[in-house]
Every structure is written in C-alpha cells, then in structure tokens.
Amino acid sequence: xxxxxxxxxxxxxxxxxxxxxxxxxxxxxxxxxxxxxxxxxxxxxxxxxxxxxxxxxxxxxxxxxxxxxxxxxxxxxxxxxxxxxxxxxxxxxxxxxxxxxxxxxxxxxxxxxxxxxxxxxxxxxxxxxxxxxxxxxxxxxxxxxxxxxxxxxxxxxxxxxxxxxxxxxxxxxxx
Amino acid sequence: xxxxxxxxxxxxxxxxxxxxxxxxxxxxxxxxxxxxxxxxxxxxxxxxxxxxxxxxxxxxxxxxxxxxxxxxxxxxxxxxxxxxxxxxxxxxxxxxxxxxxxxxxxxxxxxxxxxxxxxxxxxxxxxxxxxxxxxxxxxxxxxxxxxxxxxxxxxxxxxxxxxxxxxxxxxxxxxxxxxxxxxxxxxxxxxxxxxxxxxxxxxxxxxxxxxxxxxxxxxxxxxxxxxxxxxxxxxxxxxxxxxxxxxxxxxxxxxxxxxxxxxxxxxxxxxxxxxxxxxxxxxxxxxxxxxxxxxxxxxxxxxxxxxxxxxxxxxxxxxxxxxxxxxxxxxxxxx
Amino acid sequence: xxxxxxxxxxxxxxxxxxxxxxxxxxxxxxxxxxxxxxxxxxxxxxxxxxxxxxxxxxxxxxxxxxxxxxxxxxxxxxxxxxxxxxxxxxxxxxxxxxxxxxxxxxxxxxxxxxxxxxxxxxxxxxxxxxxxxxxxxxxxxxxxxxxxxxxxxxxxxxxxxxxxxxxxxxxx
Numbered sequence: 001x002x003x004x005x006x007x008x009x010x011x012x013x014x015x016x017x018x019x020x021x022x023x024x025x026x027x028x029x030x031x032x033x034x035x036x037x038x039x040x041x042x043x044x045x046x047x048x049x050x051x052x053x054x055x056x057x058x059x060x061x062x063x064x065x066x067x068x069x070x071x072x073x074x075x076x077x078x079x080x081x082x083x084x085x086x087x088x089x090x091x092x093x094x095x096x097x098x099x100x101x102x103x104x105x106x107x108x109x110x111x112x113x114x115x116x117x118x119x120x121x122x123x124x125x126x127x128x129x130x131x132x133x134x135x136x137x138x139x140x141x142x143x144x145x146x147x148x149x150x151x152x153x154x155x156x157x158x159x160x161x162x163x164x165x166x167x168x169x170x171x172x173x174x175x
Numbered sequence: 176x177x178x179x180x181x182x183x184x185x186x187x188x189x190x191x192x193x194x195x196x197x198x199x200x201x202x203x204x205x206x207x208x209x210x211x212x213x214x215x216x217x218x219x220x221x222x223x224x225x226x227x228x229x230x231x232x233x234x235x236x237x238x239x240x241x242x243x244x245x246x247x248x249x250x251x252x253x254x255x256x257x258x259x260x261x262x263x264x265x266x267x268x269x270x271x272x273x274x275x276x277x278x279x280x281x282x283x284x285x286x287x288x289x290x291x292x293x294x295x296x297x298x299x300x301x302x303x304x305x306x307x308x309x310x311x312x313x314x315x316x317x318x319x320x321x322x323x324x325x326x327x328x329x330x331x332x333x334x335x336x337x338x339x340x341x342x343x344x345x346x347x348x349x350x351x352x353x354x355x356x357x358x359x360x361x362x363x364x365x366x367x368x369x370x371x372x373x374x375x376x377x378x379x380x381x382x383x384x385x386x387x388x389x390x391x392x393x394x395x396x397x398x399x400x401x402x403x404x405x406x407x408x409x410x411x412x413x414x415x416x417x418x419x420x421x422x423x424x425x426x427x428x429x430x431x432x433x434x435x436x437x438x439x440x441x442x443x444x445x446x447x448x449x450x451x452x453x454x455x456x457x458x459x460x461x462x463x464x465x466x467x468x469x470x471x472x473x474x475x476x477x478x479x480x481x482x483x484x485x486x487x488x489x490x491x492x493x494x495x496x497x498x499x500x501x502x503x504x505x506x507x508x509x510x
Numbered sequence: 511x512x513x514x515x516x517x518x519x520x521x522x523x524x525x526x527x528x529x530x531x532x533x534x535x536x537x538x539x540x541x542x543x544x545x546x547x548x549x550x551x552x553x554x555x556x557x558x559x560x561x562x563x564x565x566x567x568x569x570x571x572x573x574x575x576x577x578x579x580x581x582x583x584x585x586x587x588x589x590x591x592x593x594x595x596x597x598x599x600x601x602x603x604x605x606x607x608x609x610x611x612x613x614x615x616x617x618x619x620x621x622x623x624x625x626x627x628x629x630x631x632x633x634x635x636x637x638x639x640x641x642x643x644x645x646x647x648x649x650x651x652x653x654x655x656x657x658x659x660x661x662x663x664x665x666x667x668x669x670x671x672x673x674x675x676x677x678x679x680x681x682x
Contacts (some may be wrong), residue, residue: 030246033232033239056224060217063232063240069399069406072254072413075247085647099252099413120662121654122646163250 017162022115031075031101032158033063035151037100038074040083040091045108045141049080062151076154077131080148082110082117083124096133099138101163105150106133109140116140182287201279207424208462210241215402215463216425216470223474227229231343244418258319259411267317268412268419270310275426282433285443285455293437296357297345300434301338304389307423308334311398312343314420315408326407329481330391330398336488337388343496344378344385347440347503351375355365357434359435361442368441374502379439382490387469388488390424394476395484403478432465433458439464512593515562517541523563527556542598550584550601551611556595557588558616565590565597571613571623573631575657579619582633586620609634611617630655 017023033086041049052059053066060066068074071094083091095104106127109115114125127133134157137150183193183200214229215239221228233239255261281296283289293299308331315327349355351372352363369375388395399407407413411421436442438463443454479487515523520541521534532553533544545553557565565588566570574583582603589596601610614621624635625644632653635641643650652659 011257026246027250030243031250033229033243034247055224058221058226058228060221061227061237063229063237063243065244070410072411073406073417075251084645084646085650088647097254099254101250101252119661121652121659121661122650171312 027163028159028161030157035064035076036068036074037064037066037076037078038068038071040077040079042083042087043110045080048141048144049078049107049147052147057144057148057150059151062148064151072099074098076103076105078105079127080107080109081126082115084122085124088124088130091127092130102130103134103154105135105137105154107137107147108142109138112136112138148152177260182290182359187302201276201290205276205279205426208429209422212428213241213425214238215466215468219467219470220474231503248415248418254413256319257410263313263317267310267314268416270313271307272419272423273374274306275327275423275430278303278430282437283355283361283442284458287454289358292356295355297349297355301342301345304430305338311408318411320411322404323410326398326404330408333391333395333398333484334389337385340381340488340492341385341389344382344499345438347378347499349502350507357437361444364441364444368444370439374499375439378499381496382435385492386435388474390427390431392469393473394479397478397481397484400478428466428469429462432462435465436461512590514593514595517556520563520595528553537598538598541597544600547601547603547610551613553599554586554613554616563590564592565593568617568619571627573627573633575631575655577657581605582631584610584627584633588634603633608634609653611636612638614638622638632656
C-alpha cells in the first residue's frame, strides 16, 4: 500500500499550469495515447482481448501498449470475463495498486452486469459494484473491433477531461 | 585526425563553456537517440509480426508514441511501498541511468565530434556500464518484495557472468589496436575494419551476445520477464522512476551498439569509396543497424532459462573469449 | 500392457470381496457400485490396490441431491490407467447430517473435490485434512447445489424470464 495518497505528479496537481489550455491539451494527449493496459482476463472475453492485441486487430496502433508487467506499471485495466464473489477482493486490491490516473474498461456482458450468469449465486453482477468503470463494452463476447471502438471512446473521454477536477471531486475510487 | 581536439574545444576557447556545451550535447544525444530506438523497436517488432505498431500518437505513423509515454509518466502517481526503504528505493533509477549517460562522454561520434578523448576509454566505458548492477540490486532490495529480490539477484548473477566475455573480447580489440583510447581504436581501423579479421568476427558475435545479456534483453531477459517474475527488480516502480528504467534500457542499447561499432565496425570510418558521407552519419547508421539486430533478436528467440543462461556464459562464451585473446596475441606478435 | 476387465468380471470380484454391502449396476458398460458408508473407504482402497483392478486415477468426486426423500449421494469415478477400465463408486447418505469418510488419503486429488462437495451440498467428510471453502467466498451462507436452495435472483424473475422486447417492471 502506498505511503501517501495520490500525488499525481507535481505538474498536474500542484501548479495552476495544468489549467492553461495548451498545457492541458498536451497532458491529456499524453494520457490518451499512452495507455498501458493491465489485462485482467478472467474468462472467454479475455480470448477476444488477446485477439484484439494480435496482428489483425492490433490495438497498439491506438497507443494501448499491451501486457504491462504488473498493476504498478499500468494505466488501463480491462476487466474481461465473469467476476465471481471470490475474485472481487482481488480485483479491488489490484485496482488500488495501480497508480493514478487510471481508467477501467469493462469488457463483455459478464463484467458489465453479470451477463448470462446474472442469476448465479457466486457471480458479482457487474464489476462496477467494486471499481469505477469508464467505458462499458457490450457483447458476449464482444468482437475485437468492439474493444477498439471502446478504446477510442475512452480516448475521446480523456481528451475532454479535466484532470484536476477528476482528483478534486474524488471520483477516481469507490470509497 | 589524431591530435585535433574536439569540435567543442575549437569552437569556443576556454574551459567552462566547452564543458557546458559537451554536457548539453551528451544529454541531448541520450534523450533523443534512445527514444528513436524505442520507436524503432515498436515498429520493427510490429512489422516482423505482420502488424502495424503505433499509428495514432503523432500524425504520421505514431512517431510521437514514446513522447506520449514520457508525458504520461510525468503525470503518474509516485507510489513508494510502505515497507520499502524510501531513500534507496528512490535512488535506484538514478544509479541505473546515470552511468549510461556518462559512458557517452568517451565515445567518438565523428572525427572531431566527441566530448573527451580518454586514454583509458575502453576501460572507462566497460566500468561505467557495470555500475548499473548496483542500481538493480538496490531496486530489488528496497522494494520489500520477494519477487523483486529474486529478480535482482538473478539480474546480478547474469550481469556478473556476462561481464567476463565482454571484457575479454574488448581486451582482444585493445591488443589489436594497441591502445585503450576509443579514438585511437577508431583511427586504427581507417583502412581495415576490425570485424574483417576472422577472430575478431567471432569476438564481435561474442560481444553482441554478452551486450544483449548485460542489458537483460530477450532472449536473456529471465530477470525481468513478466511471465516469470512480474517485472523482477522493477516491479514496484511507477511513474517517472519506471520511465527512467525504460530509458536506461534503451539508452543501454544505444551505448552498447555505439561501443560495438567503435570496437569492431570502425566507428565513424566510412566504407572505402563512400567517404563523401560525413563520419557522424556513418556512426549513427551503425548504431541503428546494431540496435535493429538487438531488436530482431527479441522478435526471434525464446527466453533462455536461468541455468542455460549461466552455462552459456561460463562454459561457452568465456573459454571462447580466452581463446580469442590467445589468437590475437599470436597475430600481433607473430605477424 | 493391461487387461481391461469387463463389467461382469469387475462386479464378480467386488461381490466376492464385499458380499452384501455392495449393490452393482451396469451403466454404459462400466460398473457402478453402490456401497454403504462404512465400507466406502475399504472399497476404494481395494479398487486401488488390487493388481487386476489397479484403479490408480481418480477422475472426480461429486455429490448428488436426490430430493427430500432420497437423501444425498457421493459419486466417485475411478479409472485404471494400466488396464483401461473404469469403476464408479456411489455412497448413499441420509438427508439430515450427511457424513462420509474422506478418501483424500488414498487419492490426494480428492482433497479439492471433497472440499467443493462439502461447500456445495453440506456433506461432511470425516478425516479431511483441510475442510475450508474452495470456490465460494468466505462469508457465503447456505449450500447452493441443494435442491431446496433458493436462487434469490430467480425469486424476482422466475424462469424462463421475459421474452425480449416486452415491458418489464423492475423494482430491484
């Protein structure tokens, strides 16, 4: 666990320089095109995620560098697959280990809302009950192109983001 | 030519201004060339794997991908684990990065384009590139993480093992050229590049393999492979410190390629008949060609296991390097 | 290098050893031996150690809920990798306080299979070295695979749900 709270770089949090339009554009551009993804592949959707990283639907094109070595080096968490109640504390812990600013894509219907297993006794109905999600990609499983679309939507969201606002309002983590 | 001082000294007289200019030039080279090599790695790996690589960051084929990475890493939260040793933890990236920057001081990029002509150039370069081991050990120990410690110890064992063949074949080159100064070694190859001697060709291959192992690049990346040990010594690093480790990896590739081109490929010496192209373009061309080969190795070979790695160094490369020194000395004395 | 025994031959060997404590049935060409609780462990040991049977591989250990009148059943499938024949062992247990001896000392793989059966049916395995939940989260109450376990989501929306496109009043 970290010794101090999110100290997200002198530039973005401490100084008002991040409010100047061109600087904000530059910072958002950097965050947008350099998403290191920590694949949290739980079930069948992870196969589609891996397919999206292979040659035909290469998501490195969009700047999403795949297979960050661990949560500490990642910005983007793609939850692909069914989240069971036993796995829920684990995903919370890994999400907490990721340094801010971080984003989450919920990939597939199991992680969106429990999916086809919504009536099961052991499935968490949607990963957004545990961690805050930025983009939901529907499908069972979604095609790799759907993941590319989801990533582009996330990049558009980051482009229009005010990072100081994001940390002031405390919307980065579920309490 | 030998005897001419570097361009920085002749441009402005005195001591302090050329010093600042040299330092600035070294820093600029170290910050720009590894980024180019990093971008080249993305694209080379991509095209070797029949895909495209970064295309969006920067309007033309994603040339600014690593710049975006840098901008993002500045904004990341700096996480120091609660059980970690904060001083050592924060210092480790510097200890890994700065020796590579300093090594560039002694390398001649052109006939008069160098910072310092050290009499003990080869010795200095090899010594500085070994200091990084301490940084890895610091990172692994201070992280308070079992996997980091194992990764750091593996890295230390590997780097020590591959230091021997590296130094031995460099000694063979020093014998061939008769001097340890990198500038003199380059000048001694003005008619005949070192690699054209058959035993030096073997030495070149040994040097490249040992250099790749020194950098813990695939196929020698057991200490940092994520399917083995998450990220080894660097597991707990985030943000700018992690970016420094990445920069030191690519910087190391540049430095090792530069040293190999100076020792074996004639540095800034042109191919006969093509001396119209200036020396520093030849040097950068050779650096990028060798970096391409190092990246090509990553795309091609599976990882060596730790024991295979150690056996390869101690039973394979080191005796071969010793034999090489023997052959070189016979050549120098006899011929 | 093994001789697969037919169902009758396996059955006759088991009958010779266990007499009336065992009921035999033929399921799809393999023997299903239903045994009493106290001879379960002996039967599995006999199947494993007897050279002509040599059932050295345990495929699974599972449970069956036979409803309020039928009690529970623990089913174990054993295979011989040498002789290439299979035997299925069943144990009938009462509906209240079902308990059965563990075979994890004979087949270590049954350790986890029995943990799963324990948490899903509530069958107690006596002598099990580590009887904690395997797949369910720690605070879970109840035994999901029992027939009388209420699936809360289906209390609200009973099977088969609503045909697509129809209006649904969702108060959840």
